[in-house]
Amino acid sequence: MSLADENADEDNPYLRDPPTEFSPVDALSAEEARRQVAQLREAIREHDRRYYVETDPIIADRTYDALFSRLQALEEAFDLAHPDSPTRSVGGEPIDAFETVEHVAPMLSIDNSGDAADVREFDERVRREVGDVDYVCEPKFDGVSMEFVYEDGSLTRAVTRGDGREGDDVTRNARTIGSVPQRLHGDYPDFLAVRGEVYMPKDAFQAHNRERIERGEEPFANPRNATAGTIRQLDPSIVADRPLQVFYFDVLEASDLADSHRDELERFPAYGLRTNERVEVVDDIEGAIDYRDRMHEIRDDLNYEIDGVVIKVDEREAREELGRTARHDRYAFAYKFPARAEVTPITDVAVQIGRTGRVTPVALLEPVDVGGVTVSRASLHNPEEIEAKNVDVGDTVRVQRAGDVIPYVEDVVEKGSTGHYDLPDRCPVCGSAIERDGPIAFCTGGLACDAQLRRSIEYYAGDGGLDLEGLGEKSVRQLVDAGLVESVADLYDLEREDLTELDGWGETSAENLLSEIEDSREPPLPDFLSALGIPHVGPATARELAREFRTFDAVREAAEDDPEQLETVDDVGETVAETIHEFFASEANAEAVDAILAHVSPQEATAETGGDELDGLTFVFTGSLAELTRSEAQELVEAHGANATGSVSGNTDFLVAGESPGATKLDAAEENDVPILDDGEGEFRAALAARGVELSAE
Structure with missing residues (x-):
């Protein structure tokens, strides 16, 4: 017999025009509580049926919420929880794994x-x-x-x-x-x-x-x-x-x-x-x-x-x-049905905030087949492109895809709107003003914007920055969401206990990350310049700046006081020089950089005096090396013609493994048949010596 049948002879007050003000829970007897719980369960099930099955609700959402909250309160106060209760729909404690069970009858496929x-x-x-x-x-x-x-x-x-x-x-x-x-x-x-x-x-x-x-x-x-x-x-x-x-x-x-x-x-x-x-x-x-x-x-x-x-x-x-x-x-x-091909309507537009604050509008699409891949989003690039294509929500558009990059809207096939999409005035993440700079739009929140903060930390710790293994997108999000990191500088204040309390972190992973962070306190100048995420300054441009100015203070002084000096550097023209100037002239960026410099001392770049003994070779380093810091080892091989990269691929010639090496790089080396040089056994020193390069401990 159903619960509704049990109460069929009773007039349930929570079915139609239910009250939303209740007597205090502690004023009810156990019997009164059980009776009210039964009525509430019956009523909520009926309201669920009307809402989900009949699509004809008879009470407002806020009234439903009040009934639901009352049921939760009574079940908790009088220990009346039950597997059948509607309150079981709000979730529960995480589970370790799913049990595999046999179906009542086969669930076969359809020809x-x-x-x-x-x-x-x-x-x-x-x-x-x-x-x-x-x-x-x-x-x-x-x-x-x-x-x-x-x-x-x-x-x-x-x-x-x-x-x-x-x-x-x-x-x-x-x-x-x-x-x-x-x-x-x-x-x-x-x-x-x-x-x-x-x-x-x-x-x-x-x-x-x-x-x-x-x-x-x-x-x-x-x-x-x-x-x-x-x-x-x-x-x-x-x-x-x-x-x-x-x-x-x-x-x-x-x-x-x-x-x-x-x-x-x-x-x-x-x-x-x-x-x-x-x-x-x-x-x-x-x-x-x-x-x-x-x-x-x-x-x-x-x-x-x-x-x-x-x-x-x-x-x-x-x-x-x-x-x-x-x-x-x-x-x-x-x-x-035949697969949809390339032409599809835009159902919405989302605003994505990049690491530098750049605003990228993204079209959300009815899923469509493009080159054998189902896609449901496509880049609209920038406000100028949107205006030129006169595209908005409701338009049917042609979508193109080139390689592995995000698909993009090529043109409007059928106009379903009356104009073009306009960017919001405020950042959807932090609420800061969005401003235009020619064809591009930017969020002005800087590192106060969570989207920019996360991406700035990811970039600082990534291959293009200081290469802090163990600090990827997922772990950065954990740190930010837990309130442990509110700026790049906060990385240097992390404690082991902060990390081990996070889901999925153990003693070993915490110690490995802290060791990586500690080793980054004296980074090579090119790596540090690149890690800051200055627009248009990637690893190559950062190396040219370091070679020309030698110290971070000299780069910063030129950027702030005389940006024309920057134009003497290869790869730096007037536009890039102005961008670097604007980065350092920003008060928010200046404060963020100063906070990092309280923990970090970028090394002075030295003149390149090596030869080409290692020309054509690519090295990757992981863990703490015995005689050099990882940054010094990278500088050494680069000075002799080699490339030093942050990730292992099929193009890597050697992975140099020090103490506490990263598992990701070791696994990648095995998958790509990359030789691993054990620094603790002197294999790195021997490989250099065999090519005429002496490793100096100075």
Whole structure:
């Protein structure tokens, strides 16, 4: 019996026009609390059904929130938590791993084709084996298929499709999805296993991707990837924060089976299981083909991704007679759509803030196939490009992709807006003003902007900077989010205990990072200049500046007082010189640099007196070296004609490994068959000596 049945004789005050002011929790007796909890659970389940299944809510969102909060408070105060409670939908403690479980019934794939001739051949086989049939036609959702098992009306298990025979038990994550009822409604069977498609609505996907882009995170490629990545999160609270939904479309097993598929689907809403409103029943295959063509026409208007339609024999007896192969049920066929190609509408525009504050508008797209790759975003470059192309949300555009770079909008194919997109006046990350500099726009927040701060730290620690192994995008985000790092200079104040308290950090990884940071306190001048992230000053230009001015103070003085001096340096013209001047003239940048210099003393660049003994060789260094600092070793090999890079690749000739070497570089060396020189064994010294270079300990 359902909880609704238990309270059927009672007038539930929380169903219609419910109160939102309650007596204090401590004023209730245990019996009164149990009674109110039962009523609240019943009411909230009904409101969930009306919201997710009927799409006809009878109370406002704020009223629902008040009821939900009251239920949480009562369950906690009177120890009335229950697996069926709607409050289980708010997530829980992270789990270590997913258990693999066998499905109640096989979740097989569907035979498919994009050719109408194959669809008609399917129909001929069906009619030859079982006679005339009706077909149930439904959208083929592009999400994640799952099994949901209800026993005595309660959700007991939710399992991913896996290999069709068994999958991952993700019940705790599924409970956080609003359209997954914890308990069924109405006259449900004692046992019911249903198949549903978990998906992320297109508008919610675009909004979620926009938030990720503006936070400086990598966006998802398409809604299906976003759904798959979410449902297998180990932390249910993350799943609860993401906008997932479910359509239920089939019965896998039940204690009370209907005679036809259409009858099963008609029962679902009464149970609280959400079905798709586009399902139709047709009496011949031509009707099914017409259904597919109509769905293809409205595909872009739907708020969920579909890649075709599914045609199913309606009568259960005929289904059983048709049977199945080892891979798919023989009573169903998927009639696929052709892939979208290059032309697609813009659904939104996100604003991405770069390391230097540069604002890049990114078009969020209906996913489209471009060169065999599905893309859902494309660069709009800058405000001047947007104005020239007259592009805005709602326009249908042609998307191009060159190599591995982010795709870009080439032109507008069909105008769906009345003008062009205008950048916001304020940075979406920090709220600082956005200003134009010719064709480019910049956030004026500087290192006070979290997006610029994270990217500045990543760049400072990256291959183009000081090469601090262990300080990548994920770890930088952890440090910033935990409030441990609010500037680059804060890296030098980190303590071991700060790191070991973070998720995924142990004693060894903490000590390795602190050792890397300690070794960076006296960096080579070129590395330090590059690490600061001065616009247009990469490693090559930084080396030329160091060679010309020798000390950091000399570079800074020239930049601040006489930027024309900079133009005497190779690779530095008037525009680059002005950019360097503006960087050092900025008060915020000056304060940030001074804070770093309180911990760091860039080395004075020396005249290059070496030869070309190491010409053509590429070295990578990791760990603490025995006789030189890593920076000194890099300078040494470069002075004799070699290249010193920060990452191992197939072009690397030697990886020099000191004490506590980085695992990433060691693994990359093994994968690329790069010789590893053990500095502790003197192999680096021997390799240099064999080529006529003496390693001096001075």
